Amino acid sequence: MNLHLLCGFPILYTNIDPNSYDKEKIVDTITNNYKKQNVRQNWSTSAYETNIHHSAGDESNKKFTFPNYDKLTKTYIKPLQEYKKFIGLKKDIGFDLCIANYTCSSHKSFMEPHIHFECEFSMIHYLKFDQSQHAPTIFLNPYESWEWWSRTLKNKINCEKTHQAWVYSELSYPTKEDDLIIFPSMFRHFVNNKPSKDPRITVASNITLIKDQRTSEDKKLNV
Ligand SMILES: [Fe+2]
Numbered sequence: 001m002n003l004h005l006l007c008g009f010p011i012l013y014t015n016i017d018p019n020s021y022d023k024e025k026i027v028d029t030i031t032n033n034y035k036k037q038n039v040r041q042n043w044s045t046s047a048y049e050t051n052i053h054h055s056a057g058d059e060s061n062k063k064f065t066f067p068n069y070d071k072l073t074k075t076y077i078k079p080l081q082e083y084k085k086f087i088g089l090k091k092d093i094g095f096d097l098c099i100a101n102y103t104c105s106s107h108k109s110f111m112e113p114h115i116h117f118e119c120e121f122s123m124i125h126y127l128k129f130d131q132s133q134h135a136p137t138i139f140l141n142p143y144e145s146w147e148w149w150s151r152t153l154k155n156k157i158n159c160e161k162t163h164q165a166w167v168y169s170e171l172s173y174p175t176k177e178d179d180l181i182i183f184p185s186m187f188r189h190f191v192n193n194k195p196s197k198d199p200r201i202t203v204a205s206n207i208t209l210i211k212d213q214r215t216s217e218d219k220k221l222n223v
Pocket of ligand 1: 114115116189204
């Protein structure tokens with residue numbers, strides 16, 4: 001479990017054991033939804049022309065099957081507990097996790113730069129990801145006016161360490177299948193998908209800070 005700061009943001013980077021939940025079932029459900037309609041986009045209203053297959057804002061659409069995430073949420077408990085310690089969460093504050101949506105794509109597609117609203121932290125789980133075919137999530141340097149500075153600095157500073165991330169305007173991880181990342185929800189990010197033989201599938205979750213520990217409901221987990 002790798003905990004570090006990226007441009008000052010607390011990040012947890014780890015991987016989830018694919019045998020610890022019903023991965024195949026979830027992947028099949030999502031892949032079948034994708035086959036029904038490559039572009040499922042009821043989320044963006046901007047001019048970016050986001051054209052991914054994305055369940056956000058379209059969960060009630062009966063054309064598609066809603067994946068059962070019950071077993072998956074349990075695999076997130078340990079990383080969430082570690083992240084809580086890392087950020088120094090006060091004892092009377094808890095995490096309320098909600099699996100927010102999935103994305104699936106094997107066509108050339110774009111998910112526009114965005115932050116996650118109405119939550120404090122977010123999580124991306126890469127259920128299907130092949131480094132040779134798929135594009136990683138790109139995080140944008142949160143500091144302003146980095147385009148010029150990054151061009152002049154990145155050839156002059158050894159940027160092998162994550163603490164040198166401030167030099168770059170765009171940041172990404174060498175993503176592998178089953179990786180999981182937790183980050184503050186205001187860390188803006190986007191995905192520029194390449195055409196691929198196999199689908200790239202991610203599940204995104206949002207974490208809200210709550211005062212007390214509530215019992216679990218559908219798709220929600222208190223840690
Ligand atoms: Fe996102």
